[in-house]
Amino acid sequence: MRKPMQGKFFWPLCIALILGSPLHMQSQDEAFGAKDEADHYFAKEGYYTAIDLYKKAYSQEKSADDKAALIYMVAESYRMVNDHVQAEVWYRRAIKARHDDPMAYYYLAKSLQAQGRMKEAQEELEKYQEKGGDPSLAAEAESSIELAQEKNEQVTRHEVDNLVMINSEFYDVAPTIVGEEGNTIYFTSSRLGSTGIDEFKRTGESYEDIFRTTRDTKGKWSEPERLPQGVNGYDHEGAAVLTKDGQRMYFTRCDKDDNLGCAIWVSNMVDDKWGEPKQVPLKTKEQEGHTVGHPALTPDGKVMLFASDLPGGQGGKDLWYTVYNDASNSWGSPVNLGSSVNTSGDEMFPHVRNNGNLYFASNGHIGMGGLDIFMAEKTGDNEWGNVSHMGAPINSISDDYGIVYEGDFERGYFSSNRIGGKGKDDIYSFSLPEVVFAFQGVVYDKDGQFPIEGAYVKVAGSDGSSFEALSDANGAFVFDANGEERYINPNVNYAIEVGKVEYLVAKDNISTVGLDDESTTFVKEFFIQSTAVEEIEFPEVQYDLGKYTLRxxxxxxxxxxxxxxxxxxxxxxxxxxxxxxxxxxxxxxxxxxxxxxxxxxxxxxxxxxxxxxxxxxxxxxxxxxxxxxxxxxxxxxxxxxxxxxxxxxxxxxxxxxxxx
The missing domain is CATH 3.30.1330.60 (OmpA-like domain)
Structure with a gap:
């Protein structure tokens, strides 16, 4: 199976800090041809620069076949910087110019999928196979489209909102929550004002730094401020995690001057200031060119998970873990999480909830498009498995990653470049509203059809609960909030009795058993029979003509x-x-x-x-x-x-x- 070309560290979203190795460009000889120079930048992940160089080489090229190949590489460069619209334009141009690589159809399909144009994407996948493309690769892409369509039709109850007060027009990614109050967030940004002064050839933007913002009592986030120099330097810094006491921070740094892979660094809080960071030794000298980043801590702080392309993995970037040794005050040798989590693709941005479950982003597991967020259950000591997709709206047809939960709450933050964002990649908040139940209704006189005041409504639950109320002047009653609790609770059957003096009782039932997906208000109308009448009818009793025997x-x-x-x-x-x-x-x-x-x-x-x-x-x-x-x-x-x-x-x- 031919794997899609991804580049050395293919993920352009979060710039080199997040997943790529640093981009170190040596000066080029003036005589160096535009195509060769473009190829050089592309190989070094300088896609932003490569785009202009490939276009320049195209204008100089005479051969039709070579022109077609250069058009294809422009499309590839746009794909690498996640510009799906321009990627589509240039893949179509490459196909029209008779570029003979079937992958042009495959990547055109993926660009269309990223724009939500699923039917067109499926048509291009058919052409990809007709041109001799890999059937298994096409089937995997088709599965991704089908999953996207299914998940968009069956969205979860999560509510997702763009943090417009924090996000900028640039990359704002990888949030981490500081402290148990959840009122401070550290995140990674390429916005103006970063410490690094050079332009990053991969995106044409500033180098990334770690920023901080705090939420006030009214829920408003402060203007983000960059962490002081020391933590932030002239390299890429970001993707941080803090210990629960907020006194130690692990973060990712990618050195821009040396051709080395990214590494995890640690800084300790001293007198309310972050001290000089030191590198966490997780790579041997021979492995310095490999990338290590995206640190995450287990709730007890004794195990660190991270993403890396270290040797011995399952494919691209895998999730690994290391255990802290109290005796030596150091982290142990990295251990791969294995095939129960990792794939031949990329697994990144780990986060461990208080319940021990692992959340991460992957493009190796079948998702809705690009990176998607998955959950793996804790199955043992430092073992996770039973991977499941988080569904929409947490995931989208775009890239979704870097999820973090706020304590035990069903809320938190993640990063995405989905359609409708403020910048290139934004931070989003999410929450899972509690499923709540209520019971309300009106009591009427059966004959007169008028509302009855003062009718009693008694409710008895299968959980042993019981409560009652009287109908008001409009015959209405309601059971919803009961202080900080609720009257009607999940997975309970309730028996209802309604009555009043000189009225026959009416009975009914409601049940919340199996209603796990959405809040429900049960609404009932009760028509109770007055006994202050001469005749009360009930269903007709029939007899044969002249007979009294019951039929x-x-x-x-x-x-x-x-x-x-x-x-x-x-x-x-x-x-x-x-x-x-x-x-x-x-x-x-x-x-x-x-x-x-x-x-x-x-x-x-x-x-x-x-x-x-x-x-x-x-x-x-x-x-x-x-x-x-x-x-x-x-x-x-x-x-x-x-x-x-x-x-x-x-x-x-x-x-x-x-x-x-």
């Missing part, structure tokens, strides 16, 4: 009345049956009495005490619609009117039954 479906109707008696254990009722006017009055009277009794007998068979029920037959003596009114109706409406007269209803006689 099967009538038992279902009576089960409703059964539940009413269970829910209101002190009521005594009259269960009344009525007939229509057809047939003799005496026959209808007898039939209604037997029908009422059959209902009582059925309810008694289900366990209701017969002493709570009085069977009463009214025959045709209480017609709702008179014969004269029925006869005045159209013929096809008369049967329905007779049916309204044939009814079984109940009323509450008293509330003084004492259950056994």
């Amino acid at each position: 099967p479906e009538s038992k279902d109707s009576l089960d409703y009345l059964y539940q009413t008696l269970v829910d209101n254990p002190t009521i005594i009722i009259e269960l009344a049956a009525h007939t229509d006017s057809r047939g003799s009055a005496s026959a209808n009277q007898t039939l209604s009495e037997r029908r009422a009794q059959s209902c009582v007998d059925y309810l008694a068979s289900k366990g209701i005490d017969p002493a709570r029920m009085k069977a009463k037959g009214y025959g045709e003596t209480k017609l709702r619609i008179s014969d004269a009114e029925i006869n005045a109706l159209p013929a096809d409406e008369r049967e329905a009117a007779h049916q309204k007269n044939r009814r079984t209803v109940f009323k509450v006689l008293s509330w003084d039954y004492v259950p056994n």
Whole structure:
């Protein structure tokens, strides 16, 4: 499988400080050709300078094939500095000029993906394969597009905001939180005012330094200030981490004058000032050209994780760790985290939460595009695995990295060059709002449909909790905050009872079990039945013509009345049956009495005490619609009117039954 060209230390986002080796350029002979000089700068990661030199070489070149190759290298240089728009333009030009490398289609697809143009990216990947590109590389890129589409459709509850008060038009990256209060942040920036005075050939900007900002009681961040000289020098400094007491700082430094790799340095706080830093010896002399950076500490401060391309890794840059030896007051030999975390790509920007889980950025694990943020569970002593993608909106189709959590809270900061930022790379805050639940509703009179004041609402939870409230003048009630706690809590089933004097109770249930993804307010309307009426209807009890034997479906109707008696254990009722006017009055009277009794007998068979029920037959003596009114109706409406007269209803006689 042909690996995409990445350059010696390919990651241009955070400039040489973050991942690349320092860029040391020797003066070039005037006779040195523009193409050779451009190649030299490109090899040394001087992409910003290489762009102009390749364009100059293009204007001097006569050969069509060589011109096409130079166009391709302009595109490559733009890709390396993460200018996806210009990279797209120049890859298209290279393809139009018949540059024969299939990778032009591959990188064009990646540039389109970085701009969110997924369908076009997939089309270019198809062309890449048609031109003989590596199928496995195409499949990996296709998986990344599919993941981006999936994650953008299934975003997590995280809220993400640009820290506009901190960010500048330049690179602002790699935040680290200082102190348990979380009100101070150190971060890395290439903004104006850095100590280094030279232009960095890779980006055309200043060298990076470490800056500090503090948040006041109103949540406003102060104007960032550069840490004093000593920590910041004329090299690249950044990607820092502090011990929990804030008295020791580890950071990354890349020497601009010597052709050496980046290294981790340490400075101690002395009299409220940072002392002269010293290099942490993590490389042998033979390994000086390798990069070591991005220090992170475990909660106890005894293990340091970092990113490096030291020999013995899995691929590009890997995550390593070293253990502090108290006896010798020194850090031990680096140990690679292994294939459970590292890939053949790059893993960088480690951060260990208080719970021991590891967060890091990677372009080796399948992500949404560029660097994405992943989490690895702590599986043992200095062991992590079960890597999972953090999803959107933490991740995007752009580059996302450098996440840090604030203590045990579900909030923190990370870096990204996503669309819509203030600068080239910005610092973003994130938080995971707590999933909270509430229960509210209104109680109405069932017959009159008006709100009831003073109805009680009792709630009992499966966790043993119980609470109640009275409805207000509008019939409303609400259970939300209970001091610093909540009435309604996760993973609990709640039984609800609503009632009032001279009203039958109503019951219902709500459940928060399984509702882990979003806050929910349960809204209910309760229509409770007044007992200060002559007749209370319930689902129709049906009989065969002239019969009093209950039909099967009538038992279902009576089960409703059964539940009413269970829910209101002190009521005594009259269960009344009525007939229509057809047939003799005496026959209808007898039939209604037997029908009422059959209902009582059925309810008694289900366990209701017969002493709570009085069977009463009214025959045709209480017609709702008179014969004269029925006869005045159209013929096809008369049967329905007779049916309204044939009814079984109940009323509450008293509330003084004492259950056994």
